[in-house]
Amino acid sequence: MQSERVTDRRKGLVLVLFLILGVALYSCGGGGGSGGSSGSTSTGKASLYITDDMSDSYQQVLVTLYKVEFEKASDKTLVTAFEDTQGVTYDLTDLRGVIERLGSLPQGSYSKVYLTLDDGLILVDNSGNELNPTFDDSNAWTTCSAGKCTIEVPGAANVTTNQQVILDFDLKQFIYDAATNKVRAKIVLDADGSEHEGYFELKSDDYGLKGIIETIDTGANSLVLRILKAKHFMPDSTSVTVTFDSSTDFDCDDDDGKSTCTISGSADLQVGMKVEVEGVWNGTVFVATKIEVDEDDDIAYTPCTVPDRSMTDYTALKVQPEIEVTGTDPYTFDPVNYTITVSGKTINITKETRIKDETSASDRIICADSIPSTSNKIEVKYFEGRNSSGNPVNIAYKIEFED
DSSP, X not given: OOEEEEOOOOTTOOOOSSOOOEEEEEESOOOSSBOOOSSOOOSOEEEEEEEBOOOTTEEEEEEEEEEEEEEXXXXXXXXXXXXXXXXXXXXXXXXBTEEEEEEEEESEEEEEEEEEEXXXXXXXXXXXXXXXXXXXXXXXXXXXXXXEEEEEEEEEEEEOTTOOOEEEEEEEEEXXXXXXXXXXXXXXXXTTOGGGTTOEEEOOOOOSEEEEEEEEETTTTEEEEEEEEEESSOOSSSEEEEEOOTTOEEEEOGGGOOSOOOOOSGXXXXXXXXXXXXXXXXXXXXXXXXXXXXTTTTOOOOOOOOSSOOGGGOEEEEEOOOEEEESSSOOEEETTTTEEEETTEEEEOOTTOEEEEESSXXXXXXXXXXXXXXXXXXXXXEEEEEOTTSOEEEEEEEEEEEO
């Protein structure tokens, strides 16, 4: 019997059926953004993290966070645990079940929490439709003005070293009203962190963009990146154009732990790779000074010549939810038409499709003419697009086979 899930998977994710934007407080250390405090507190600090658990309602949810403040129970003064005047934009679907460091918080007793966010957010549903709502401030806990909203979170928290405190955007109370194009987000307090034990901690990297390559234009020295995280600017859509030149540094992510790196220039980049980009946002495009290929996408391989079709043959590409199937014969491969059928969806393979085979002794990148005849598990990441006749088709940009 096959088991199937549609998800944006990453190691350590915990999947549940409600939307969370969590702020977790751990022992020892600070993080990204600036932190400060008003008044005296106990010595010692906890670290501030952000996380999210997401239902399958949306492909992407982009919000921009400016500040997190805790109100002291003793004198009602505010302690700033995180602040970034330009704002940090997160795709919450990339933070499902993981925590990412934001800042630090002194020990002490707190009675309320205030989060300041951009009043606008971006939602992309599973059909690829982009929505641009604003937060609803017609309730008692949300106040919006001058393009920002402050959400008040009631509840006591006695913060000590080694304690975890979490703030949740709960999807049961996260309501999108199509008539008003507004989102009501009520945040609740998990004072002891018991509902979020075992979450995987992400390293806080210093980058301006993190995302997945959708298209590459070598002639124009540019690529289009689907945003997973944007730092210090608010994009106006879920994708952004990144430009590069001869001075741009191309490399592998330091976290990979590989002794050698096969990424040395733009010619080594492929559609579907996850990258981290440093550079400057000029209001129109992101000018890259450094591009690092993330995770295992820097495994060496030879570009494919089959099949005789390219990702550039298609238009109106929209990222679709990943398909993952486990079981006996989880897919059907057509070696004549170079298509693969998974969960009833027939998906075209192009010569740019990145195919990873983990069924052999060592991981390897293969071309479509070497797809294994059997595998116990398959993961497919793909676009929906239009062919030259204007008909809708599915196009794979990444396929993984596992035993």
